[in-house]
Amino acid sequence: MADISIKGLKKTYPGSTELATNNVSLDVAEGEFMVLLGPSGCGKTTLLRMVAGLDFPDEGSISIGGRDVTYLPPQDRNLSMVFQSYAVFPHRKVRTNIGFGLVMKKVPRDELEKKVAWAADLLQLTPYLDRYPAQLSGGQRQRVAVARAIVMDADVLLMDEPLSNLDALLRLDFRAELKKIVQQLGSTTLYVTHDQVEAMSLSDRVAVMKKGQIAQLGHPITVYEEPADRFVGGFIGSPPMNFLEGRVTQQGALEVAGQSTEAPEFLARSAARSGGLPVMVGIRAENIYLEDRGTPGTLDATVEVVEPLGHATLLTMDLGGQTIKVQVASTVRVSSGEKVGLRFDQAAIRFFDTETQLGLTA
Amino acid sequence: MLLIAPSIVFMTLLFGWPMVSGILQAFGGPEGLTTANFTRMAQDPYFWSSVGNTLLLIVVMIPIQFVLALAMALLIRAKPRGSSVYFYIWAIPLAVSDLAAGLVWLTVFTDRGYLNSVLASVGLEPVSWLAYDNYASMFMAVLIAEVWRATSLVFVIVVAGLQSIPKDYEEAAGVFGAGFWDRLWHVTLPLLRPSLQTALILRTILAFQTFAVALALTGQNFPLVVGETYRWYTGLQDANVASALALVVMAVSMVTAVGYLKLLKDQSEAPR
Structure with missing residues (x-):
C-alpha cells in the first residue's frame, strides 16, 4: 500500500x-x-x-x-x-x-x-x-x-x-x-x-x-x-441542482422570478456596496417544499409535469418563466396546472456568480 | 436444393471432375487400374532427393518466415514513423510472380551475378553459388529467394490478426507485471493463434508446391517434388506418373493441414 x-x-x-x-x-x-x-x-x-x-x-x-x-x-x-x-x-x-x-x-x-x-x-x-x-x-x-x-x-x-x-x-x-x-x-x-x-x-x-x-x-x-x-452542481445529483436567475437588491432582498425573499447576510452586504448583485441561485429538488399558494415566504409556481417515481414524486414547475424541478413525498397529491407556493430550505440554497459560475460563500 | 444447385454444379465441374480424372490417371495404365505409376515414380533417381529437398526446405524455411513475419508485424504495430509505407513495401513480394522472383535472385547468385561482383570488388574470390557440387550454397540461395518471396503472405495475415486483438489484453498484461517477452508469449501469441494457424496451413501447402524459384535458380540441380511433376509431364511426357506425383503432394498437404488443425486446437472455444 x-x-x-x-x-x-x-x-x-x-x-x-x-x-x-x-x-x-x-x-x-x-x-x-x-x-x-x-x-x-x-x-x-x-x-x-x-x-x-x-x-x-x-x-x-x-x-x-x-x-x-x-x-x-x-x-x-x-x-x-x-x-x-x-x-x-x-x-x-x-x-x-x-x-x-x-x-x-x-x-x-x-x-x-x-x-x-x-x-x-x-x-x-x-x-x-x-x-x-x-x-x-x-x-x-x-x-x-x-x-x-x-x-x-x-x-x-x-x-x-x-x-x-x-x-x-x-x-x-x-x-x-x-x-x-x-x-x-x-x-x-x-x-x-x-x-x-x-x-x-x-x-x-x-x-x-x-x-x-x-x-x-x-x-x-x-x-x-x-x-x-x-x-x-449540475453534474452531481439526480435530478441535478436547479439553477435560477436572481438578483440581490441594494436593500438586501433576493429577487427570483419577480418575487422577493430575504437574502443571506454576506450577499446583502456586498450587494449594498455594489448597488445590486446578479446571482445564480442553486437549490436541489429535495430541498424545496410545497405549500399553499400565498403562504408568506413562498414563491408562486405552477405545476407542469407530475412524474411519480415510486419512492418520491418529481414535479416540473414553472416559476415565473423559469423551469424548476421539485421532489416531494409520493403521498403528496398534485396535478398539472395546479398553482402552488414553493418554500426553499434556506440552509440548502447555494449562490453562484453569474459570470464565473463559481460558488459564492461567506 | 435448388438454391445450392449452382454451387454444386460449379464444384463438380471445376473441382470434382478434374480431381476424379486426375486420380484415375494416376492409377491408370494400358491394362486398366494399376499402381505401376507410383512404382515408376518412386524408382526414379530424382524422386527421393526431391522429397528430401522439399522437406528440408519446409522445415528450415517456415520457422524463419514466421519469426520474420511476426517481428515485422510487431514493428508495424508499434507505429514508428512511416509504418504504413513499410507495410506496403513489405507486402510487395506478394505481387511478384514466383518465376520472376527466381529470375531476380538468379541475377544475384549466378556466376557473374551481383553477389560475385561485390565479392570481386572487395578482392574476394567469386563462388559458384548455384553449382551442382555446392549443395549448401544452392540450398541457401533457394531458401533466401523463397523467404524473400513468400514471407509477405505470412506477414499480411499476422498484421491482420494483430489488428483484431484489442489493445486491452496487452495493457492488462503489462499492468500485471508482464514485460515484452511475457506479453508476447502469454498474451499476444495465444490470441494470434487463429491467424498463425491459417498462415501456417497456407504457407506449408504452398511450400510443398515450391517450384519456379528453384527451377529458375538451379534448373534440375535442386529438384523439388512439384518440379518433378512438371518434369514428368513435359520432359518425360508421362501424364500418369505426373498425376501420381500430384496426388502424393495433395495427400501430404491434406494430412499436414488436418494435423495443424488438430495440433493447434483452441481449447477455450470448447462447447459450453
Whole structure:
C-alpha cells in the first residue's frame, strides 16, 4: 500500500490540440478510496492511464509511495487494475487468469494457489475456476477481473469504470460488494466513473473533473451539498441542482422570478456596496417544499409535469418563466396546472456568480 | 436444393471432375487400374532427393518466415514513423510472380551475378553459388529467394490478426507485471493463434508446391517434388506418373493441414 502524488500533469494526445489533462494535481492518501468523476472526455481515464503507465504525460510527475514513476512502464509500478472491458484473457481459464499477475511476479506455487483460492472464494468464483471466460456471463467475467486485481497485493488498485458494462441490477449488487472488498483490503484505490451515484456511494473523496481539470475535490457529501461551481452542481445529483436567475437588491432582498425573499447576510452586504448583485441561485429538488399558494415566504409556481417515481414524486414547475424541478413525498397529491407556493430550505440554497459560475460563500 | 444447385454444379465441374480424372490417371495404365505409376515414380533417381529437398526446405524455411513475419508485424504495430509505407513495401513480394522472383535472385547468385561482383570488388574470390557440387550454397540461395518471396503472405495475415486483438489484453498484461517477452508469449501469441494457424496451413501447402524459384535458380540441380511433376509431364511426357506425383503432394498437404488443425486446437472455444 502506498499513497499517490500527482503533480501538474499535462497531456495532449497526438493529433489533438486540446489538453486531455490540464495541469492536474491530486494527492491520494494511503488506503484512501478516491473516485475520479466526470462526463466523457473530461480526462479522467487519461489521468488513470497515466497513473497506470499506459500513457505518459507531457509534463508533470506521478509518484507512488514516494517513488517517482512518471515514465516507468506499467510492469514496474507494482499496481493492479480492473479494466472497463474486463480484459480477461480469453485463452486462459479463470484460475490462470486470476493467477496471471502472481505468475509474472514469480510467486511460489503453493502461495499462488492459496491466493487464487482466497480470491475465488471472496468473489464466488470457486465453481468456475476451470472454465474459460467465453463460458461465463458478463457479471462473472467482471468478478474474474476484480479477483485478478485483488490477489496482487499491489501498492495501488486502479479501476476504470468497472461496473459500466453490467446491467442495472447487477451493478447495484456488485457496487456494495466491491465497497466491502476494497474496505477489507484497505488498498489505495483510484476509481474512474461517469456515474455520480457510484462516485457518491463508493468514495472516501471524489474529484469531479471537467475539461481536463479538477473542478472540485472533497468528501462526496460536501461535493453534493456544496458544489464549488455550477458545473459540479449540475453534474452531481439526480435530478441535478436547479439553477435560477436572481438578483440581490441594494436593500438586501433576493429577487427570483419577480418575487422577493430575504437574502443571506454576506450577499446583502456586498450587494449594498455594489448597488445590486446578479446571482445564480442553486437549490436541489429535495430541498424545496410545497405549500399553499400565498403562504408568506413562498414563491408562486405552477405545476407542469407530475412524474411519480415510486419512492418520491418529481414535479416540473414553472416559476415565473423559469423551469424548476421539485421532489416531494409520493403521498403528496398534485396535478398539472395546479398553482402552488414553493418554500426553499434556506440552509440548502447555494449562490453562484453569474459570470464565473463559481460558488459564492461567506 | 435448388438454391445450392449452382454451387454444386460449379464444384463438380471445376473441382470434382478434374480431381476424379486426375486420380484415375494416376492409377491408370494400358491394362486398366494399376499402381505401376507410383512404382515408376518412386524408382526414379530424382524422386527421393526431391522429397528430401522439399522437406528440408519446409522445415528450415517456415520457422524463419514466421519469426520474420511476426517481428515485422510487431514493428508495424508499434507505429514508428512511416509504418504504413513499410507495410506496403513489405507486402510487395506478394505481387511478384514466383518465376520472376527466381529470375531476380538468379541475377544475384549466378556466376557473374551481383553477389560475385561485390565479392570481386572487395578482392574476394567469386563462388559458384548455384553449382551442382555446392549443395549448401544452392540450398541457401533457394531458401533466401523463397523467404524473400513468400514471407509477405505470412506477414499480411499476422498484421491482420494483430489488428483484431484489442489493445486491452496487452495493457492488462503489462499492468500485471508482464514485460515484452511475457506479453508476447502469454498474451499476444495465444490470441494470434487463429491467424498463425491459417498462415501456417497456407504457407506449408504452398511450400510443398515450391517450384519456379528453384527451377529458375538451379534448373534440375535442386529438384523439388512439384518440379518433378512438371518434369514428368513435359520432359518425360508421362501424364500418369505426373498425376501420381500430384496426388502424393495433395495427400501430404491434406494430412499436414488436418494435423495443424488438430495440433493447434483452441481449447477455450470448447462447447459450453
